[in-house]
Amino acid sequence: xxxxxxxxxxxxxxxxxxxxxxxxxxxxxxxxxxxxxxxxxxxxxxxxxxxxxxxxxxxxxxxxxxxxxxxxxxxxxxxxxxxxxxxxxxxxxxxxxxxxxxxxxxxxxxxxxxxxxxxxxxxxxxxxxxxxxxxxxxxxxxxxxxxxxxxxxxxxxxxxxxxxxxxxxxxxxxxxxxxxxxxxxxxxxxxxxxxxxxxxxxxxxxxxxxxxxxxxxxxxxxxxxxxxxxxxxxxxxxxxxxxxxxxxxxxxxxxxxxxx
Amino acid sequence: xxxxxxxxxxxxxxxxxxxxxxxxxxxxxxxxxxxxxxxxxxxxxxxxxxxxxxxxxxxxxxxxxxxxxxxxxxxxxxxxxxxxxxxxxxxxxxxxxxxxxxxxxxxxxxxxxxxxxxxxxxxxxxxxxxxxxxxxxxxxxxxxxxxxxxxxxxxxxxxxxxxxxxxxxxxxxxxxxxxxxxxxxxxxxxxxxxxxxxxxxxxxxxxxxxxxxxxxxxxxxxxxxxxxxxxxxxxxxxxxxxxxxxxxxxxxxxxxxxxxxxxxxxxxxxxxxxxxxxxxxxxxxxxxxxxxxxxxxxxxxxxxxxxxxxxxxxxxxxxxxxxxxxxxxxxx
Numbered sequence: 001x002x003x004x005x006x007x008x009x010x011x012x013x014x015x016x017x018x019x020x021x022x023x024x025x026x027x028x029x030x031x032x033x034x035x036x037x038x039x040x041x042x043x044x045x046x047x048x049x050x051x052x053x054x055x056x057x058x059x060x061x062x063x064x065x066x067x068x069x070x071x072x073x074x075x076x077x078x079x080x081x082x083x084x085x086x087x088x089x090x091x092x093x094x095x096x097x098x099x100x101x102x103x104x105x106x107x108x109x110x111x112x113x114x115x116x117x118x119x120x121x122x123x124x125x126x127x128x129x130x131x132x133x134x135x136x137x138x139x140x141x142x143x144x145x146x147x148x149x150x151x152x153x154x155x156x157x158x159x160x161x162x163x164x165x166x167x168x169x170x171x172x173x174x175x176x177x178x179x180x181x182x183x184x185x186x187x188x189x190x191x192x193x194x195x196x197x198x199x200x201x202x203x204x205x206x207x208x209x210x211x212x213x214x215x216x217x218x219x220x221x222x223x224x225x226x227x228x229x230x231x232x233x234x235x236x237x238x239x240x241x242x243x244x245x246x247x248x249x250x251x252x253x254x255x256x257x258x259x260x
Numbered sequence: 261x262x263x264x265x266x267x268x269x270x271x272x273x274x275x276x277x278x279x280x281x282x283x284x285x286x287x288x289x290x291x292x293x294x295x296x297x298x299x300x301x302x303x304x305x306x307x308x309x310x311x312x313x314x315x316x317x318x319x320x321x322x323x324x325x326x327x328x329x330x331x332x333x334x335x336x337x338x339x340x341x342x343x344x345x346x347x348x349x350x351x352x353x354x355x356x357x358x359x360x361x362x363x364x365x366x367x368x369x370x371x372x373x374x375x376x377x378x379x380x381x382x383x384x385x386x387x388x389x390x391x392x393x394x395x396x397x398x399x400x401x402x403x404x405x406x407x408x409x410x411x412x413x414x415x416x417x418x419x420x421x422x423x424x425x426x427x428x429x430x431x432x433x434x435x436x437x438x439x440x441x442x443x444x445x446x447x448x449x450x451x452x453x454x455x456x457x458x459x460x461x462x463x464x465x466x467x468x469x470x471x472x473x474x475x476x477x478x479x480x481x482x483x484x485x486x487x488x489x490x491x492x493x494x495x496x497x498x499x500x501x502x503x504x505x506x507x508x509x510x511x512x513x514x515x516x517x518x519x520x521x522x523x524x525x526x527x528x529x530x531x532x533x534x535x536x537x538x539x540x541x542x543x544x545x546x547x548x549x550x551x552x553x554x555x556x557x558x559x560x561x562x563x564x565x566x567x568x569x570x571x572x573x574x575x576x577x578x579x580x581x582x583x584x585x586x587x588x589x590x591x592x
Contacts, residue, residue, distance in 0.1 A: 058485050082488030093480045095342045096533040106476050110488035115469040117536060142533075162487070 005070065006031035007166060007197045008055055012064035015050055015220075023062070024050045025220045032199060032213065034165070037192050039208035039228075040201040042217035043241055048201040049090065051217070052168045055199065057081045068166070082110035086159030088152075090170040097142035100154050104130055104139075107161030122161075129157040133187060149180030156187060167191065169200035173207055185210055205232050205245075205256040216240045229254055267531045274530070274544040278324075281548050285320045286312060288555050295559055314450070322448040323554040324547045326509040327519060329460055331546025332467050333502035334520025335527070335539050339474040340495045341403050347520035348506045351406065351499075352413030356386025357510045358441055359417040362424040365436045372447070375440065376511035382417070383507035387499070389413045402481065402492070443514035443568030445554055456508040463505035467539065470498060474535035515568050518575025519546055525582055549574075 008031070015025040025047045032038050040048045053059040054066060057076070068076070068084060076084070086107070094103070107129070108122040118126075130139050133153045138146060143154055152172060159167055169188075173181045188198050189210065200211075208214045214231040216223040217240075224236045232254040234247045246257045287297050291311055301308040334347040341350070348354050360382025361375050368374040393409035394402070428434045476484050477495055484491040510516070527541035553570040 053482060056482065056486055058482050078485070078490060079488040082486055085486065087483060087486035089480055089483055091480075092483060093342055093478070095344065095478055096339070096475075096528070098475060098533050102475070102532075102534045106479070106487060109473070109476055114473070117472045159486075168486075 005034070006067075007034040007036075007069060008032040008199070009067040009070075010054075010064065011066075013054065013061045013066060014063040015047075015054060015059060016062050023220055025054070025061075027064070028220075028222050029064075030215065030222065030225060032197065034197050035192060035195045036212040037188060037198040037200070037210065038213045038215060039211035040199065040215050040217060041203075041205060041208045041240075042223070044203075045219075046217040046240075047220040048217055049170050050220075052087075052170055052199065052201060055166070056085055056087055056168055079110055082162065082164075084164055085166045085168060086162045086164035088155050088159050088167065088169040088172055090174065092151075092155050094143055097144050099140050100135060100143050100146065101126060101130065101139040103143045103154060104158045104161055107158040110162055125163075126157075126161050129161045130154075132160075133157050147180075148176055149183055152176065152180070152184060153187070156184070160191075164196070166197045166199070169198070171201050171203070173202060173204070181207065205237060205254075208232065209254055209256075232256060267537060270531050271537060271540055271544070274541055274548075278544050278548055281551050282320065282324065285323075285551055285555050286316060288559055289316055290559055290562065318450045318453050319445050319448050319554065319558070320551065321453050322445050322512065323551045325453070325456070325460055326445075326513050326516065327523075327547035327550030328464065328543040329505045329509045329546075330516060330519040330550070331523035331527075331542040332464060332539060333506045334546075335524040335535065335542040336467055336474065336498050336502040337520065338524055339478045339535060340498055341407060342478050343403075343407070344525065345521070346407070348503070348510075349414070349517075349521075351390045351410035351503070352386030352417055353383045353503050353506055354386075354510070354515060355414040355417035355421070356389075357383035357507060358515060359421045359424070360385075361440045361511075361514070362421050362428070362437045365440065366424050366428045366433045370433070370436060379440075380507040380511035383510060384503060386413055386417060387503045391496075391499075439566065440514040441568070442566030443516040443571070444557065444564060444566045445513055446558070446564045448512060452512050456512055459508040460505045463501040463508075464543075466501040467498060467505075468543075470494065471535045471539040474498070474539065478535075513567065516550065517568050517572045518579070519550060519571055522575040522579050522582075523549055526578065529582065 010028050010030045013025060013028040014023050016023045040051060042048055050059065054061055105118050105122060105126040108118050108125065112118065130136055133156065135150065135153055135157060138150060143151065146154060172184055176184065192198055202208050209228045209232060211228055213225060214228045215225040216231060216236055223240045224231050232247060234245055237245045237256060244259045246259055247254050248257060288295065289297050291297060291308060292301055292305065297308055337346045337348060337350065338344050357379040360378035364370065364374040364378035368378060390406060390410040390413045393413065394405040397405040397409060399405065425434060425437060428437060473489065473494060476487055476489050477491060481491045523546040524542045527538050527545050531537040531541040550571065553574060554567055557565045557567045557570055
């Protein structure tokens with residue numbers, strides 16, 4: 001929350017997958033500052049991924065509106081948007097065995113014309129992104145042979161090669177062990193230092209805790225939003241998930257314990 | 261990753277193999293001897309020269325072109341449907357063409373132009389029906405909907421073709437239908453080659469031009485969108501190019517099975533999965549594969565062996581070899 005001008009502003013935003021379908025998101029109003037990390041937290045089906053897809057421009061809100069950097073999203077071209085926003089999807093589909101470097105190079109697409117292929121400069125950028133995430137050694141390996149953590153880093157590298165200002169990550173730490181989770185969190189906080197605006201979804205309140213802002217969603221509605229310490233309370237989490245939790249503070253940071 | 265990658269160099273080797281096959285095919289044939297036309301015959305034997313210029317060369321050109329088309333289209337289908345096991349048999353294209361050809365043979369007099377036109381028309385209609393149906397299905401994502409619709413349309417065309425075969429005259433029409441379905445290039449003339457060029461060349465140029473973007477279209481729609489790609493529109497452009505060129509090839513050659521399925525797999529094995537290299541490699545290998553099968557079709561016996569039988573036979577063997585040698589969990 002360092003900038004007065006929000007990077008992403010949502011006002012009265014609602015979304016449904018068509019007339020007759022229930023609203024997946026309802027009346028969401030939210031401002032996300034530039035250069036911050038925001039965690040979207042909520043039970044399965046609470047609308048976290050839908051919200052990311054609306055910020056991405058892939059889905060168009062049924063009601064309300066969204067502004068990116070002060071501009072309505074719908075006035076931007078697809079190419080402009082792709083230079084501004086990068087996506088790390090929950091489960092990247094990789095049917096064919098591209099090498100890690102070939103896959104990361106796809107991130108240059110927003111800067112290439114329809115029939116253009118990547119230049120030597122684009123290749124250098126891809127290699128630099130791989131190097132910055134510690135993937136240089138595996139760059140010629142088929143991406144399908146990487147471990148879960150390396151693979152997730154490769155997807156992040158692909159999104160970073162887009163040179164986006166906003167990075168959206170859908171459950172980037174799911175299925176990862178503690179070491180890889182820490183590795184990804186470290187990358188995210190380093191990207192924040194470089195001024196990137198990060199929005200990620202998660203199921204784990206103890207991962208959300210690293211964010212500057214935590215947004216709690218329940219059944220498509222905004223349950224609470226604010227700094228981690230103020231939002232990750234036993235009361236808010238209990239109301240969001242419908243279970244009893246205990247929140248203790250260690251070194252000034254909230255730690256959520258579940259009670260069975 | 262670099263263009264100087266050894267895998268890129270393999271493309272030049274493949275190109276060399278294609279040129280060698282083209283040259284060899286010109287001299288392969290059953291005149292004047294059983295297998296080979298000696299170079300001296302081109303100078304001394306007027307009939308040999310005529311035979312090569314007017315019968316063998318158009319056939320070689322067609323095999324070269326159709327091999328390219330079928331394998332390029334196969335690579336496109338596999339990548340845009342994110343499924344290494346699809347080819348033009350999906351989406352109602354092949355079955356549509358078979359129905360169109362059978363219809364023209366039995367009810368349209370069986371003239372070559374009628375059979376070819378009807379096959380091409382129904383192949384495109386098969387795609388249009390699959391696409392329209394996919395837009396109305398409310399199940400799964402775009403790819404699943406299109407494949408489901410394609411299966412349904414293919415099955416409908418198959419049953420209709422079965423009905424036509426049932427009522428067809430077993431002496432006059434049924435052999436023609438069977439022969440068309442087995443595929444072959446025995447009747448190809450320069451006129452046939454020239455007729456399909458206006459369709460095939462632009463389609464191949466589009467597919468070749470968009471080959472790097474095929475990599476992006478093989479990812480999730482959301483990811484492709486986030487990379488500035490219009491996944492629906494670009495897939496449709498590639499799909500139309502792949503289907504139109506396949507329809508043109510099938511209209512002249514009948515059903516030449518397995519090329520579109522197997523060749524892209526071999527190409528990925530040789531040059532890697534990046535479509536920047538895998539697509540041109542598929543086109544080159546496809547042309548060699550069909551060319552060699554057709555060489556065999558016209559020289560092995562004194563009569564003609566249907567091309568589709570040979571492509572299916574050798575395609576299946578190659579497919580099994582690839583399956584048995586495949587590393588676990590990986591598709592190339």
